[in-house]
Amino acid sequence: MMINKRLIGVVDESRKYITGNVLVQWFSLLANVVMIFSVTNLLQELYLDKALPQTFMLVAVIIAAAVLIRFACTAAAARMGYLSSRAVKKTLRELIYRKLLRLGASYREQVSTSEVVQVSVEGVDQLETYFGSYLPQFFYSMLAPLTLFFVLSFVNLPAALVLLICVPLIPVSIAAVQTFAKKLLAKYWGQYTTLGDTFLENLQGLTTLKIYQADAYKSSEMNREAEHFRKITMKVLTMQLNSITIMDLIAYGGAALGMVMAVTQYRAGNITLAGCLTIILLSADFFIPMRQLGSFFHIAMNGMAASDKIFHLLDLPEPEQGTAAVPNRYDIRCSDLSYSYEEEREILHGADFHFPQGSFSALVGESGCGKSTVASILMGRNKKYSGSVTLGGVELQNLTEESLMRNVTYISHSSYLFKGTVRENLLMGKPDASDGELWQVLGQMKLADFLREEQGLDTLLMEKGANLSGGQCQRLALARALLHDSPVYIFDEATSNIDVESENHIMDQIRTLAAGRTVLLISHRLANVVEADTIYVLDNGTVAEHGNHEELLTAGGVYAKLWETQQALEHYGKQEAEHEKAE
Numbered sequence: 001m002m003i004n005k006r007l008i009g010v011v012d013e014s015r016k017y018i019t020g021n022v023l024v025q026w027f028s029l030l031a032n033v034v035m036i037f038s039v040t041n042l043l044q045e046l047y048l049d050k051a052l053p054q055t056f057m058l059v060a061v062i063i064a065a066a067v068l069i070r071f072a073c074t075a076a077a078a079r080m081g082y083l084s085s086r087a088v089k090k091t092l093r094e095l096i097y098r099k100l101l102r103l104g105a106s107y108r109e110q111v112s113t114s115e116v117v118q119v120s121v122e123g124v125d126q127l128e129t130y131f132g133s134y135l136p137q138f139f140y141s142m143l144a145p146l147t148l149f150f151v152l153s154f155v156n157l158p159a160a161l162v163l164l165i166c167v168p169l170i171p172v173s174i175a176a177v178q179t180f181a182k183k184l185l186a187k188y189w190g191q192y193t194t195l196g197d198t199f200l201e202n203l204q205g206l207t208t209l210k211i212y213q214a215d216a217y218k219s220s221e222m223n224r225e226a227e228h229f230r231k232i233t234m235k236v237l238t239m240q241l242n243s244i245t246i247m248d249l250i251a252y253g254g255a256a257l258g259m260v261m262a263v264t265q266y267r268a269g270n271i272t273l274a275g276c277l278t279i280i281l282l283s284a285d286f287f288i289p290m291r292q293l294g295s296f297f298h299i300a301m302n303g304m305a306a307s308d309k310i311f312h313l314l315d316l317p318e319p320e321q322g323t324a325a326v327p328n329r330y331d332i333r334c335s336d337l338s339y340s341y342e343e344e345r346e347i348l349h350g351a352d353f354h355f356p357q358g359s360f361s362a363l364v365g366e367s368g369c370g371k372s373t374v375a376s377i378l379m380g381r382n383k384k385y386s387g388s389v390t391l392g393g394v395e396l397q398n399l400t401e402e403s404l405m406r407n408v409t410y411i412s413h414s415s416y417l418f419k420g421t422v423r424e425n426l427l428m429g430k431p432d433a434s435d436g437e438l439w440q441v442l443g444q445m446k447l448a449d450f451l452r453e454e455q456g457l458d459t460l461l462m463e464k465g466a467n468l469s470g471g472q473c474q475r476l477a478l479a480r481a482l483l484h485d486s487p488v489y490i491f492d493e494a495t496s497n498i499d500v501e502s503e504n505h506i507m508d509q510i511r512t513l514a515a516g517r518t519v520l521l522i523s524h525r526l527a528n529v530v531e532a533d534t535i536y537v538l539d540n541g542t543v544a545e546h547g548n549h550e551e552l553l554t555a556g557g558v559y560a561k562l563w564e565t566q567q568a569l570e571h572y573g574k575q576e577a578e579h580e581k582a583e
């Protein structure tokens with residue numbers, strides 16, 4: 001009945017709150033039973049004209065006490081629900097967080113970021129209600145009818161038995177609905193995520209849609225999907241309403257049967273008037289908890305689906321954690337390096353590289369040949385490679401992630417700048433840097449004058465540095481990288497799509513860095529790698545050739561052809577620009 005033992009085991013702390021919740025609900029029921037017994041007794045005495053003034057007083061006190069107890073129990077049950085939800089959220093989010101840390105930088109080889117976000121935010125929220133409401137109700141809905149049966153069996157066994165036997169009909173009807181509901185809910189979630197994906201994509205690409213005036217088309221496409229979703233939502237609601245009607249029929253039908261039994265037994269002289277009234281007043285209580293459980297049914301189904309997803313994430317195999325630190329040398333060597341994202345398509349096929357310390361190495365090749373894949377492998381993001389990759393002679397897999405991150409700095413074409421001040425962004429590179437050091441790197445990156453005109457180090461940046469130009473963003477990202485001061489730097493298209501001036505500043509810094517460090521520059525623009533000590537040319541996942549610029553031009557191979565094409569294009573661009581100026 002949708003009870004996941006492993007899940008409950010994982011959130012061990014919630015057990016006590018669930019037990020507490022069930023107990024207080026049970027006390028509330030007992031208070032109700034005592035109150036009804038006293039009231040029905042009073043009614044009987046009144047009927048027989050035997051009621052004493054003291055009895056009135058006593059019953060009034062019992063009613064007041066019962067109401068107070070029930071009030072306190074309801075408040076305590078809500079509190080227990082809250083405490084258990086809190087424990088669930090904290091425990092599960094912590095487990096997911098720790099798991100992600102263990103999966104490390106290469107987590108995307110196994111799970112997508114969107115799934116992680118969905119599971120840890122929405123998935124955990126679903127389980128909050130599962131633990132806070134469904135589970136306590138599940139146990140209480142069994143305890144309540146058994147308690148009432150025990151109490152009423154002293155009043156009249158046959159009536160109590162009829163009531164008890166009718167209760168399981170509710171879960172039976174739920175089980176019958178479940179088989180149908182499962183398929184329907186799977187469809188519903190499918191439509192829901194499809195609509196969500198389309199919505200998000202269209203929202204993100206809204207500017208593009210406006211430019212190409214394709215928003216009307218996308219809007220009608222989304223309307224169609226929304227209509228499908230509306231229809232399936234209505235089906236789910238109908239199913240839920242129908243199942244509620246069935247449960248109500250069973251609950252009230254069962255209670256009515258119990259009442260008929262009570263009256264029949266009274267007429268046959270088998271029970272007293274008080275006994276008959278007690279059964280009538282308590283018969284609905286047999287069914288209410290189970291009926292309530294039925295209305296939590298969808299919470300349980302969502303909870304089960306969410307826990308499956310959470311365990312799928314928690315059960316992902318973890319890459320072996322290295323224990324070695326990078327020794328005091330920082331050359332990188334890749335031998336017979338192969339890698340594939342998907343089984344049937346290998347991207348790198350046995351590539352060999354050597355990027356020595358104190359040298360400027362470059363990796364070039366046509367778009368899609370696998371350059372960024374090499375960088376991702378070196379950064380520990382793609383761990384499932386074959387062959388060997390060593391940093392300072394130690395296999396990458398054997399290094400701790402911390403040591404790798406400390407010693408290698410990666411700068412891509414879209415380095416992330418956070419919302420906050422320039423200072424906060426820079427201090428990520430070196431938390432204990434003084435203002436003097438920060439100004440020094442800003443000066444190196446020719447940003448100091450600009451920032452002095454703004455609010456200096458307190459200049460506020462918007463998300464992704466949206467209030468800076470592309471070139472300024474990239475120069476600030478490089479300033480942060482310089483502060484990190486690591487022995488190895490990897491630049492992956494770090495000068496793509498920025499102005500020539502910024503590109504020149506960045507290239508100057510890269511050349512300076514190469515003096516004592518291991519620097520790898522990945523670039524599709526060959527003009528940037530002319531000065532590199534060694535250029536590796538990647539073609540179809542293998543190293544086609546390597547050497548310095550002159551050597552490669554003389555060899556007349558892939559590099560020479562690429563160079564000629566790019567030179568011709570750049571020449572053409574310049575001529576066009578001059579033409580336009582002249583006109």
Ligand SMILES: Nc1ncnc2c1ncn2[C@@H]1O[C@H](COP(=O)(O)OP(=O)(O)OP(=O)(O)O)[C@@H](O)[C@H]1O
Binds near residue numbers: 367371374524
């Ligand atoms: N996450 C991924 N999943 C599946 N395939 C991928 C993934 N990332 C890259 N690829 C594939 O791997 C190949 C190499 O990609 P990579 O980004 O390494 O190329 P690149 O040489 O850096 O290209 P560019 O110069 O255009 O950035 C491409 O064909 C790409 O389709």
